[in-house]
Amino acid sequence: MAKPTGFLEYERHDRSYDPVEERRRTWKEFVRPLEATAMNEQAARCMDCGIPFCHNGCPVNNMIPDWNDLVYRDQWQAALTTLHSTNNFPEFTGRICPAPCEASCTLNIDDTPVTIKTIECAIVDRGWDEGWIVPVMAPRKTGKKVAVVGSGPAGLACSQQLARAGHEVVLFEKNDRIGGLLRYGIPEFKMEKRLINRRMEQMAAEGVEFRPNTEIGVDISVSDLLAGYDAVVMSGGAENPRDLEVENRKVEGIHYAMDFLSQQNKRVEGDSEDIAAPNGAISAKGKHVVVIGGGDTGSDCIGTSIRQGAESIMQLEILPRPPEKENKALTWPNWPLKFRTSSSQEEGCERDWSVLTRRVVESNGHVTALDCVRVDWVKDNTGRMQLQEIEGSEFQLKADLVLLAMGFLGPRKAGMIDQSGVELDGRGNVLANTDDYRTSVDKVFSAGDMRRGQSLVVWAIREGRQCARAVDEFLMGDTTLPR
DSSP states (O other): OOOTTHHHHSOOOOOEEOOHHHHTTOSSOOEEOOOHHHHHHHHHTOOOOSSOTHHHHSTTOOOHHHHHHHHHTTOHHHHHHHHHTTOSOHHHHHHHOOOHHHHHSGGGGGTOOOOHHHHHHHHHHHHHHHTOOOOOOOSSOOOOEEEEEOOSHHHHHHHHHHHHTTOEEEEEOSSSSSOTHHHHTSOTTTSOTHHHHHHHHHHHHHTEEEEOSOOBTTTBOHHHHHHHOSEEEEOOOOOOBOOOOSBTTTSBTEEEHHHHHHHHHHHHHTOOHHHHOTTOOOOOTTOEEEEEOOSHHHHHHHHHHHHHTOSEEEEEESSOOOOSSOOHHHHTTSOOOOOOOOHHHHTSOEEEESEEEEEEEEETTEEEEEEEEEEEEEEOTTSOEEEEEOTTOOEEEEOSEEEEOOOBOSOOOTTHHHHHTOOBOTTSSBOOOTTTOBOSSTTEEEOTHHHHOSOOHHHHHHHHHHHHHHHHHHHHSSOOOOO
């Protein structure tokens, strides 16, 4: 623990944002870090709670009280070592994780949790500034070759762990740059891509070979991959988006969120429009934008549309509006369902709940509006919640651009998965358990969203680390890699 009375002496104080009007005009990150003194006080608030529920709230099981105590005592380098012992990329999670650890904090019973995410980000950012983060070289080489397919957070974490165990690791990525969802699915204003590039330099020095522009199942067959490597890890993510199955869906102006977001990220990277949008540019400039889907991806579409100059933005959610505040007695220390407003939503948009899109209205082959209806959620005879349209609640929304951010239905099957012949679970994900991460095909493993379905970056990092341990044990008979 940190200071025994810290939580009584200091109020919770978190990072702030640049003013809305200022940040709406830039693609750069806009979070303002706390000063060193304030950070020390916030770390001091970590109390002697007896059972640190934050450990279980965090998917990578970060040793949060330990590095809070070290920050409080101004032992930042030791705090960084402790942080890295469970998380390969805390600069990613310190920016984009929703912080389930804070929901599990004992002080969250009073709605004043320790600023865990802020402290985590400060530790790793200082580590980079001070030059403490350097390549971690394997003590010996094993002579084993591992192919990791998919360079999102699961693939990156798995590759780094395997390289540090002494294996020869090649990380394959079908896109032109490494990073997967981190690179092309998350806007620059939430996480600048220089952070990925910096980690890539570290990993390359550790022995990881990056091969972008290489799609397994297209450029290289799965059989050739299996013939050339001692183990293969499938970590390609959950890229199959949920579609809007309504009349006139195929008219122009309706796009998947990831197509929209990846184009803008390519522009920010400096790509020409021909490279960023080979099948036609998607722009919100001057348009009435409707985002269907109330999650983080929908929020990213809002922030991106604002910066592109949208005329108006409406975000629709088919589920009811969550309560303003959770019932702590029923939810804590678990992640609560409650009303939240993201930084992008703060910047300017309308939001509506319990809305079903019935039909796309079009003119000359382009969307002009959406016919919608309000719905109620009621239990059927089996106790399952079903939606019912509310008679007389029909309305129409003007729309020049519709962005579908309704989640994902698992990995793409064409190519690698079909060729590999791995078994799938009932939801269409690659079947593998969390004990050994092995698929039904010999020497093939799977981790991240491709195995567990759409989830958080921090869960992908956890799975990548655990999968690396399983692969190392498979190749060597035992392992010293942590879970």
